Amino acid sequence: MALWKDTTPGTPSSPPPPAAKDTFAPPERPVTNVASLNPETTKRTSRERQEMKESVIASDLTIEGKIIGSGHVRLAGRFKGDVQVDGNLTIDSGATLDGQVRAQTVVVGGELKGNIETAKRVELLEGGVITGDVKAGSLTVAAGSRMRGQVEFGWDEDGKKSSIETKGFGTAT
Numbered sequence: 001m002a003l004w005k006d007t008t009p010g011t012p013s014s015p016p017p018p019a020a021k022d023t024f025a026p027p028e029r030p031v032t033n034v035a036s037l038n039p040e041t042t043k044r045t046s047r048e049r050q051e052m053k054e055s056v057i058a059s060d061l062t063i064e065g066k067i068i069g070s071g072h073v074r075l076a077g078r079f080k081g082d083v084q085v086d087g088n089l090t091i092d093s094g095a096t097l098d099g100q101v102r103a104q105t106v107v108v109g110g111e112l113k114g115n116i117e118t119a120k121r122v123e124l125l126e127g128g129v130i131t132g133d134v135k136a137g138s139l140t141v142a143a144g145s146r147m148r149g150q151v152e153f154g155w156d157e158d159g160k161k162s163s164i165e166t167k168g169f170g171t172a173t
Contacts, residue, residue, distance in 0.1 A: 082100060083102070132149045
């Protein structure tokens with residue numbers, strides 16, 4: 001019995017032995033290149049790879065620890081600990097976070113018990129609650145949200161007035 005396949009031209013190759021009835025043999029399917037089916041899919045997936053990925057903490061999870069890294073984080077459950085990400089942090093409605101936050105953009109639809117130390121933008125959605133201090137480049141507060149703490153916005157890291165574009169009735173000074 002040979003351990004290799006004879007590739008000499010003109011040598012008939014024998015078909016594989018039939019599978020026994022007691023063993024499982026998956027049906028043979030042709031292998032297709034999925035990317036060749038839809039070129040739009042290929043463009044979209046390569047673009048998504050360049051963007052940051054989003055990690056999700058599901059609504060039925062309770063986690064205690066620390067999150068550090070790049071990418072976006074969406075919290076739908078409960079998390080106790082500090083969060084420091086280079087991307088965005090989203091706290092969904094019904095979710096709670098108990099800890100300090102450092103992120104580019106923080107969107108609070110649930111409850112945050114802790115300080116937002118540095119953020120370019122903070123959005124407090126309707127029904128959202130922040131108990132702690134906020135330092136951000138800009139702050140958007142929706143009607144029906146609540147906050148207890150001190151807020152500093154519109155200043156850069158050096159304490160100088162940053163250029164802020166205002167929308168609505170008032171003007172920023």
